Amino acid sequence: MSAVIEIDRRLCIYCNSCTGVCPVLANTLREVVVQHDPQKCIDCGACVKACPMGAIKLRKGKKSV
């Protein structure tokens, strides 16, 4: 069973929390959007806990890349 990180872009305030805690640089902040790279993501869930807005969820399911 793998999992998928989902970022709700309507909630994101570009605060850099998810980027700072991601151990593999899967989240990067382009100027006004967080880019999430599912190829790099190891589903550790750190960014889900870090996001102060509750904008990131870990959903069970298959990665669609």
Place this chain on the structure above:
Amino acid sequence: MNADYDVIVVGCGPAGALAARAAARAGCKVAAFDKRKELGSPVRCGEGMGSHWIKEFGVKLSPNAVSANINGSVLVSPDWKNKVTIRTPETKGVVIDRKVFDKDLAIDAGRAGADIFIHSEVFDVIKEGGKVSGVKAYIDGKPQEFRAPVTIAADGGESTIARLAGINTTATLYDSDFGVEYEMVNVDCEDLIEIYFSVADAPRGYVWIFPKGKDVANVGVGIGGLHAPNARFYLDKWIRAHPERLGKAKPVAIKGGIITVGAPMTDSAVGEGIIVAGTAAHQVDPIHGGGISLAMEAGKIAGEVAAKNAMAGTCDRRHLLEYGAIYKKLREPKLLKRLLLRKVLEKLNDDDMNAIFAHLNGKDIEHLLNGRFPSVAAKMMKIMVSRPGLVKTLAALA
């Protein structure tokens, strides 16, 4: 090596701007990059800092860079029964407007001669022979290479560039707090910042009200990274629960960010041809989470060390470690003391904190927060007699 510059700086916030200014003033050819169109934005910060730093760094600020002058702080116990007001020269501060402030710092760097590439994202480092020899950046949307014998990574909480260079700056959840704040109108403000402690309202953190004017303030909460669900939940809950303070308040902006509250990086922030400075190197106060002044300080040191070694052609790690050495002497001991205190304070519950507030006055709390533990030992003993459970927790400070 074909070097375009002597020193490259990635990120033009407080650390990067001071690094660029220092290196340019030392006579170096400096390039500072920032991916943002507008420096200081998005704001990820409570915007408070001690006023003495501005003088110390000789920064020229435009009149609207300072939103409000602060003469002290009010610390409030979890039960709101004790409010301790501290007004000392050390608590004199300012609440700044980061969008103006950060640009002022960049203006200073530009005046010193640094090239500033705005809206220019650095997306990779150039590594040659195991050493960072430059960066790749998008200039007007096109990738370009820039070379310099030394690169300073001052790219904040995200810290991509340091990590691409092989320096591990990843923040752990335990040693990070995460914060959200609203800038609100219709908040009655004095010349004091307000700090509310409560495990229930802000686990491993606090609620803050930082005045930005007569009736405008940053109202925020930071929580420890291991606490669920998220900072915004606690902030909205706190605002709803305190209509007597914020009943008429309306948000006009929302800001958020990561606050690294672990140990600052020193030697580990230095690599072959690269120095990491500021929030990227976790150089943040572990107690209050303030990082502007510490970033400026570290940036300035990084800029000076980089300049000296760029001129001498000695940009290997061994020589750049002078940055770590200076930081270890100047700042690390104080921050480690406050880290120890943080690790004790995070074990307290609301009843413990109420008891401490009931016994300590402003001066005592100031001693405590500044690590002058012996000055408050007698009173702490009294508190421990009434709360024996505290003995073990507080013993770490002895």
